[in-house]
Amino acid sequence: GAGVSQTPSNKVTEKGKYVELRCDPISGHTALYWYRQSLGQGPEFLIYFQGTGAADDSGLPNDRFFAVRPEGSVSTLKIQRTERGDSAVYLCASRVTGSGNYGYTFGSGTRLTVV
Amino acid sequence: QKEVEQDPGPLSVPEGAIVSLNCTYSNSAFQYFMWYRQYSRKGPELLMYTYSSGNKEDGRFTAQVDKSSKYISLFIRDSQPSDSATYLCAMTYQGVGNQFYFGTGTSLTVIP
Numbered sequence: 001g002a003g004v005s006q007t008p009s010n011k012v013t014e015k016g017k018y019v020e021l022r023c024d025p026i027s028g029h030t031a032l033y034w035y036r037q038s039l040g041q042g043p044e045f046l047i048y049f050q051g052t053g054a055a056d057d058s059g060l061p062n063d064r065f066f067a068v069r070p071e072g073s074v075s076t077l078k079i080q081r082t083e084r085g086d087s088a089v090y091l092c093a094s095r096v097t098g099s100g101n102y103g104y105t106f107g108s109g110t111r112l113t114v115v
Numbered sequence: 116q117k118e119v120e121q122d123p124g125p126l127s128v129p130e131g132a133i134v135s136l137n138c139t140y141s142n143s144a145f146q147y148f149m150w151y152r153q154y155s156r157k158g159p160e161l162l163m164y165t166y167s168s169g170n171k172e173d174g175r176f177t178a179q180v181d182k183s184s185k186y187i188s189l190f191i192r193d194s195q196p197s198d199s200a201t202y203l204c205a206m207t208y209q210g211v212g213n214q215f216y217f218g219t220g221t222s223l224t225v226i227p
Contacts, residue, residue, distance in 0.1 A: 004158070031212060040123065042203050042217030043159065055212060091158055102149065104215075106158030 002026075004107035006092050012113045013082055021077040021110045025094030029105075032075050034067055035091040037109070043091055049075060082114045118142055121204055121218025130227050134191040138204035138218045141185065145206040145216070148180050150189045153201045153220065162202075163189060194225045 005024040013019050025032050031050055035043035045059035049069045057067070064082075069075040079086055089109040096103060121138045128134055136150075146167055151159035163178040165171045165187075171178045177190040187206075191198055201220040207213045 033214070035215075040219065042119070042121070042205075042219050043215070044217070045214035048212060048214060050212060056214065059214065093158075102147070102161060102164045104161065106160070108156065108158045111156075 004092055004094050004105050006090075006107035006110050008110060009108065010111045010113075012115060015082060015084060015114055017082050017114075019079050019082055019112065021079075021090050021112070023075045023077070023092030023094075023107060025073060025075070025092070026096075026105055027073075029094035029096045030072065031095040032069060033093045033095075033104070034075070034077050035093065037089045037091055039088075046077070046090075079112075082112075084114045087112055087114045116141060118216045119204060119206060119218045122221055123219050125222040125224065127224045127226060128194055130194060130196060130225055132194050132225070134189075134194050134198070134223060134225075136189040136191075136202050136204075136221050136223070138187050138206075139185055140187075140206060140216075142216075143182070143185065144208050146209045147207045148178070148187050149205045149215070150176075150178055151203040151205060151217075153203055155200075159203055159205075194223075196225045196227050199224045 007022045034046040037043040048056040052072045064080045067077045091109045093104045093106045119140045149164045150162045152162045153159045168182045175192045179188045203220045204218040205215040
């Protein structure tokens with residue numbers, strides 16, 4: 001597609017429920033990142049995929065968070081036993097290998113609200 | 116202490132004004148410096164980038180990096196109402212694939 005697509009754009013869930021957030025990167029982009037942006041804050045790194053593997057998952061806050069990218073394109077961020085503190089905008093970004101540190105394209109994000 | 120500090124504003128200026136946005140950082144290993152613009156309910160979009168120290172100009176925008184002071188700036192000349200957005204600074208280390216460290220963002224409103 002023309003840009004990074006994230007679905008759903010908005011998600012409201014009850015505390016304790018499981019949610020999945022989807023990221024469809026730009027075709028051919030091998031690097032994929034997830035960031036979390038809380039209200040009034042800058043994005044914070046969660047995880048980085050190079051191809052199918054998680055090259056850096058040091059930003060995942062705890063074991064309730066997990067992400068996959070089984071075929072090296074679409075990625076899913078999974079959150080178990082959601083808590084109100086998980087409420088934020090979850091941003092996905094992708095980059096084509098060789099474009100350097102500047103070639104990221106961000107999606108519009110999924111706004112997650114845990115009630 | 117956060118790695119990157121940025122005054123959140125909000126900043127309100129009249130159309131045509133010169134805007135100065137700034138960030139400070141603590142990690143001297145940062146080598147790549149970027150400014151992103153984020154409109155409401157949209158993802159950040161890259162505006163300017165600089166490697167190491169120096170200045171870079173692109174139209175009405177100028178980015179400056181002073182590594183000795185650990186201070187970066189973005190200047191917007193002849194500001195327009197369409198420049199109203201949140202401006203995020205970001206930086207990262209040498210090497211590709213490293214995570215970006217973002218400031219909190221500065222909210223800018225340009226009044227017609």
